[in-house]
Amino acid sequence: MCGIAGIFNVPGAERYVADLLFSIQHRGQESCGISVRRDNGSVLTYKNMGLVKQVLTLDILDRHTGKTAIGHVRYPTAGSSNALNSQPHTIELVQGSVMSICSNGDIVNYSELRQKLEKEQGFVFTSDNDGELIGRLIAYHHHSASERLPIEQAIAATQNELKGAFSALLIYRDTMYAFRDPHGFRPYVMGHLTWQGVGEMPSEGTCFASESCAFGIIGARFVRELKPGEILKLEKNRPLTVVAVNAKQPRHCVFELIYFSRPDTITFGESVYRTRQHIGATLAQRDGDIPNGDDLTVMAVPDSSNFVALGYAAEKKASFDMGLIRNHYVGRTFLRPLQDARDEGVKQKFNPLPGFFTDKRVVLVDDSIVRGTTLRKIVRMIKGAGAKEVHVRIGSPRVIGSCFYGIDTPTRSELIANNKTVEETRDYLNADSLRYLEIPDFQHLLKKPGDFCTACFSNDYIYVPPSFVKTNAPGC
Numbered sequence: 148m149c150g151i152a153g154i155f156n157v158p159g160a161e162r163y164v165a166d167l168l169f170s171i172q173h174r175g176q177e178s179c180g181i182s183v184r185r186d187n188g189s190v191l192t193y194k195n196m197g198l199v200k201q202v203l204t205l206d207i208l209d210r211h212t213g214k215t216a217i218g219h220v221r222y223p224t225a226g227s228s229n230a231l232n233s234q235p236h237t238i239e240l241v242q243g244s245v246m247s248i249c250s251n252g253d254i255v256n257y258s259e260l261r262q263k264l265e266k267e268q269g270f271v272f273t274s275d276n277d278g279e280l281i282g283r284l285i286a287y288h289h290h291s292a293s294e295r296l297p298i299e300q301a302i303a304a305t306q307n308e309l310k311g312a313f314s315a316l317l318i319y320r321d322t323m324y325a326f327r328d329p330h331g332f333r334p335y336v337m338g339h340l341t342w343q344g345v346g347e348m349p350s351e352g353t354c355f356a357s358e359s360c361a362f363g364i365i366g367a368r369f370v371r372e373l374k375p376g377e378i379l380k381l382e383k384n385r386p387l388t389v390v391a392v393n394a395k396q397p398r399h400c401v402f403e404l405i406y407f408s409r410p411d412t413i414t415f416g417e418s419v420y421r422t423r424q425h426i427g428a429t430l431a432q433r434d435g436d437i438p439n440g441d442d443l444t445v446m447a448v449p450d451s452s453n454f455v456a457l458g459y460a461a462e463k464k465a466s467f468d469m470g471l472i473r474n475h476y477v478g479r480t481f482l483r484p485l486q487d488a489r490d491e492g493v494k495q496k497f498n499p500l501p502g503f504f505t506d507k508r509v510v511l512v513d514d515s516i517v518r519g520t521t522l523r524k525i526v527r528m529i530k531g532a533g534a535k536e537v538h539v540r541i542g543s544p545r546v547i548g549s550c551f552y553g554i555d556t557p558t559r560s561e562l563i564a565n566n567k568t569v570e571e572t573r574d575y576l577n578a579d580s581l582r583y584l585e586i587p588d589f590q591h592l593l594k595k596p597g598d599f600c601t602a603c604f605s606n607d608y609i610y611v612p613p614s615f616v617k618t619n620a621p622g623c
């Protein structure tokens with residue numbers, strides 16, 4: 148998972164992009180970077196390992212100033228963890244022209260397309276990152292002797308060749324392009340910024356980000372989501388142009404609503420926090436067998452489950468409590484690539500309120516179960532703190548498949564739902580009961596359920612890598 152941001156034709160674009168990236172830091176904490184088009188036409192890129200505030204310091208931003216900028220925060224779903232895989236990528240074209248590109252998503256036919264460019268065209272890659280592949284494909288279609296397509300058509304040809312998820316931004320000469328995969332897997336929004344420098348007339352510019360929550364920090368207005376397959380062109384002194392909309396059946400990632408996006412984001416036409424509240428309410432409606440009482444407390448595994456637990460407690464007319472205190476200086480456990488780091492992170496991350504759990508019946512709400520190792524430790528922690536019962540409620544269906552479109556779920560063999568039944572999972576967690584949101588209940592909550600990818604719950608993949616073998620999860 149990653150995030151992108153960009154802004155066109157606004158003085159101090161580098162600072163706005165740094166702020167936008169800071170607001171979507173939850174989408175990637177490993178590395179970040181920025182590319183800026185300077186007034187002299189050159190493009191400067193700076194990227195490194197680390198958080199936005201560590202990498203894009205005021206000193207760095209002072210040396211990368213311009214009116215057009217794009218940036219990226221990275222979490223590695225494919226490719227190794229090093230600075231070469233951070234984005235944006237700067238790609239030299241012939242005649243000394245340079246493009247800079249960044250993308251959020253994963254390309255399923257990455258290896259096949261890369262080999263084609265390397266073997267048949269002699270391209271040399273500097274990373275194993277999809278953003279670079281997308282840029283080199285565009286460069287190929289734009290400059291190869293056989294094609295020489297105008298840049299807009301080169302982007303469209305690339306869009307057509309790629310199988311997978313990509314929300315991308317590209318700077319080429321004095322133009323910026325924003326484009327998205329034909330299924331619209333990852334969120335992608337456009338905003339409008341009005342500003343007025345001291346002694347200047349008011350001006351306006353266009354901004355982009357992976358999530359609408361980012362616009363608040365720079366005072367931009369949310370305009371709309373990019374359509375699946377859309378290609379937008381931004382040029383100085385010209386209105387924004389829709390170059391093409393090469394759309395296919397939408398496949399918006401449902402996990403963005405469940406877990407990944409910030410609650411203050413509106414994505415795929417749905418309010419994230421409201422969707423999570425409705426999930427919680429639906430879980431509570433299925434839970435008539437848990438009686439209310441003064442000893443009953445509903446709590447979330449903070450923070451992504453907070454609104455699900457709030458929705459559950461409101462529907463159940465039970466008390467919602469913050470029994471677990473989260474240390475915010477530890478990164479998201481799901482976002483830490485190594486299992487050792489993930490295990491260590493759980494212990495550092497949560498601590499129970501002293502005395503709070505004694506003789507309590509706890510409904511513990513989490514957004515999903517992937518491996519189950521984290522949740523098992525939390526249940527143990529709560530019971531160790533004195534709870535007499537822990538009932539686990541999960542705000543998503545059972546995760547039985549890996550994601551190939553940009554979310555870092557582990558291999559199928561590591562997913563607990565592929566190895567254990569619901570009852571075996573409850574036993575592994577040492578919970579007193581366990582209940583998931585059922586797929587039909589979840590689809591009922593979406594305005595357009597047919598527009599969502601639910602492959603990790605259903606195995607209904609639209610694209611799979613060559614190594615994919617379909618298996619069935621054990622029944623309930």
Ligand code: SF4
Binds near residue numbers: 399403552602603
């Ligand atoms: S497979 Fe799951 S995580 Fe991946 S895009 Fe589809 S819904 Fe999202």
